Amino acid sequence: MTNTPIRIGVLTSGGDAPGMNAAVRAVVRTGISHGCEVYAIYEGYKGLIQGGTLIRRMDWSSVGGIIQRGGTIIGTARSAEFRTREGRRQAAANLVTLGIDRLVIIGGDGSLTGADLFRREWPELLAELVAAGTISEAQAAAHPHLRIAGIVGSIDNDFCGTDMTIGADTALHRITEAIDAISSTAASHQRTFVIEVMGRNCGYLALMGAIAGGADWAFIPEMPPQMDDWEQHMCDVLRIGREHGRRDSIVVVAEGACDRHGKPITAHYVKKVLEERLGEDTRVTILGHVQRGGAPSAFDRWMSSLLGATAVEELLNADADAEPKLIGLRENRVVRLPLMTCVSDTRQVAEAIAQHDYERAIAMRGNSFVEAYRTLGTLIQSQPSPPDRLRRGHRFAVMHSGGPAPGMNTAVRAAVRIGIDRGHTMLGVRNGFQGLIDGDIFEMDWMSVSGWATMGGAELGTNRKIPQGSELYQIARNIERFGIDGILMIGGWAGYQAAYKLYSERHIFPAFNIPIICLPATIDNNLPGSELSLGADTALNSIVHAVDRIKQSAVASRRCFIVEVMGRDCGYLALMSGLATGAERVYLPEEGINLRTLQSDLDEMMEWFRRGKRLSLIIRNEKANPIYTTSFICSLFEEEGGKLFEVRQAILGHLQQGGDPSPFDRIQATRLAVRCIEFLIEHADRQEPVGAFIGYRGGKVQVHPIEDMPRLMDPVHARPREQWWLALRQMTRLLTTPPVFHQVEQK
Incomplete structure (x- = not known):
């Protein structure tokens, strides 16, 4: 007698969200890998009630090739019938008949609330079904409890307990792409555009979209304008901005925005105000469901995969x-929280807004939301706040070092405007530490960084120069000459080394006794004290987009693609892009490559192609092995594969460093730059200024003493000694290799 396997159901409910397919894929494959049977419930709760062909057992290939698709392949629908006792009783009958007593629900607060009610009623529903003769007592006894795990699928990012919900990052991509495109045409004609975004009771998309898109004004439900005559205040700020050289104005309006009396603030009303009071040519763009559609971002793919796998566990x-x-998810870590507590907190935010208790509403969104709102208030000003005449202003230098990384310009813009607004002089250093050596330093004003929020590259210039010998003396002289009271270095490992060099030489050069702080910016994500660096998310999206196109090109024939990505001796981009694209194999410098591994991978790949597979994808870090290069592996697989499959290589190169920064990188650049300026202000007047580096660690922004740098870094490989993402290595294998693959098929 064999044991009956555990059976798990997965459904998507409510509005669709990009990334749902990745979550469904992870649930199905993780369940199968653990020996479970997994059933997809099509059309949400409607399918749960109708049963039949709407509840289907899934195999490994059922979810192949869906990770890059938007929406949800198993469908979603709102079900009024599930809100009734009769509907839930029929749903219970369908599940018990199939032996399913575990559910993963992917949806919003209504879907998750319904799931919890279903769980609590489960014993009573089964008793009623037994009494009616619909199921047997043995069936009911075999499934006395219903277990539920919830994942939030919502582009609004309106759920308490998790920093991000499935689809929110992708929606931000759509919004920032639209703002970037509109800004160029608006500047050409000196027009004003009012852009309406989704959000209902949550202003996340509007707030973060405004920060990421460099917008000039924003309205969110949680915090209406402070004054009754907000219309005049907005118009005054926008008019002054035009007088100072701004050619366009972008106003972002959340669909649920209102004033302090609860009166809706619509995009068309804002347009009317601007036209009447400023006499400007104003246009309205309502983004609508374009925010919800399309392929998911890299973040939504790997996050959803992580959440789906964890839900099964x-x-x-x-x-x-x-x-x-x-x-x-909290920052980049999975969390498990009481479902109904999170639902209750989410609903309390909506209640606070309805009661006009806006301070409570915005506070419940969390500290990072409040901080972002305050930062936006500074960034959208047309000119800095009047200086405090009683307070001495400092002179802070901003510079880059290392390779270019998307988000560098965004960080400079935030640092310059925050610094100036608080009464300090901001100096730009061109061409990294070479500019500090040459004295290529200039004062930056408020409008000198206009438009930088969305720009890729590094407008100040950058290189990997690490000063030595007499160059340190030149830097000391220029620090004294320009009266520099602190330095913000935005860059990569070379910049960290150079900053550490200055800090270490303070006993020789007194000019170096100023606060110095390093902000992590490198696509390699290989810096100490920070689990995420500016540019890494943009690079990851560039890789994912390229791989999506590569996969499409392989439809007509059986091919293996070997894609080489950057990263130096850090495998972050390789592993995370492998997780986000569904690559079968990922080769990392942390693990290396040996001949035995290549032979095993080749044997498995050949077996896959014999079974009808049409595409195999391998991601290789550029320094995974000096001998087994991408070209070598390509030639090896092509020779051994014979006529079974073709092999192609794609070396993505510097396209990973280019392009405009992703919304994630823009938002984090702004957040970290604000913290860095606050650090410099705090430490500028201290007798013993310190050196430091900032970053995300353990879900929080942390500042580390620069003395800790050698302890946290592996100097041989120029990467952190602890790399959080390596813990995801097992998951990438679990989601790409069926547990029964190596079993011999019985004829």
Whole structure:
């Protein structure tokens, strides 16, 4: 007698969101890898009630090739019938008949609330079904409890307990792409555009879209304008901005925005105000469902995969009567939280807005939301706040070092405007530490960084120069000559080394006794004290977009693609792009490559192609092995594959460093730059200024003493000694290799 396998159901409900398919794929493959049977419930709760062909068992290939697709392949629908006792009883009957007693629900607060009610009623529903003769007592006894794990799928990012919900990052991509495109035509004609974005009771998309797009004004539901005559205040700020040289004005309006009396602030009303009071040619763009559609971003792919896999593990390990959990994300870490507590907190935000208790509403969104709102208030000013005459202003230098990384310009813009607004002089250093040596330093004003929020590259210039010998003396002289009271270095490992060099030479050069702080900016994501660096998310999206196109080109024939990505001796881009694209194999410098690995991977690939597979994808870091190069592996696989499949290589190169920064990189650049300026202001007057580096660690922004740099770094490979993302290595294997692959098929 064999044991009946655990059976898990997965459904998507409510509005669709990019990344849902990645979550469904992860649920199905993780469940199969753990020996479970996984069923997809099509059309949400409607399918749960109708049953039949709408509840289908999935195999490994059922979810192949869906990670890059938007929407949800298993469909979603709102079901009024599930809100009734009769509807839930029929849903229970369908599940018990199939032996399913574990559910992963991917949806919004209404979907997750319905799931919890279903779970609590489960024993009573089964008793009613037994009494009616619909199911047997044995069937009911075999499934006495219903286990639930919830994942939030919502582009609005309106759910408490998780920093990001599935689809929100992709929606931000659509919004910033639209703002970037509109800004260019607006500047050409000196027009004003009012852009309406989704959000209902949550202003996340409007707020972060305004920061990422460099907008000039924004309206969000959580914090209406402070004054009744907000119309005049807005017009005054926009008019002054035009007088100072701004050629366009962008106003972002959340669809749920209102004034302090609850009166809706619509995009068309804002347009009317601007036309009547400023006499400007104003246009309205309502983005609508374009925000919800399209291929998911790299972040939504790997995050959704992580959440889906974790949801299955939660269902397998939780006690039978355990409270259902929300599987969410805090920064880059998965968290498990009481589901209904999160639902309750989410609804309290909406209630606070309805009661006009806006301070409470915005506070419940979290510190990072409040901080972002305050920062936007400074960035959108047409000119800095009047200086405090009683307070001495400092002179802070901003510079780059290392390779260019998307987000560098965004960080400079935020640093310059925040610094000037707080009464300080901001100096730009051209061409990294070479500019500090040459004295290529100039004062930056408010409008000198206009438009920098969206620009890729490094407008100040950058290189990998690390000063030595007499060059340190030249830097000391220029620090004294220009009266520099602190330095913000935005860059990569070379910049960190150079900053550490200055700090270490303070006993020789007194001029170096100023606060110095390093902000991580490199696509390699290989810096100490920060789990994420500016530019890495943009590079990851560039890789994912390229691989999507590569996969499309392979449809007509059986091909293996070997894609080489950057990263130096850090495999972050390789592993995360492998997770986001569904690559079968990822080769990392941390693990290396040997002949035995290549032979095993080749054997497996050949077996896949014999079974009808049409595409195989391998991601290789540029320094995974000095001998087994991309070209070598390509030639090896092509020779051994014979006529079974073709092999092609794609070396993505510097396209990974280029392009405009992603919304994620723009937002984090702004957030970190604000913290860095606050650090310089705090330490500029201290007798013993310190050196430091900033970053995200353990879900929080942390500042580390520069003395810790050698302890945290592996100097031989120029990467952190601890790399959080390596813990995801096993998941990439689990989601790409079926557990039964190596079993011999019986004829």
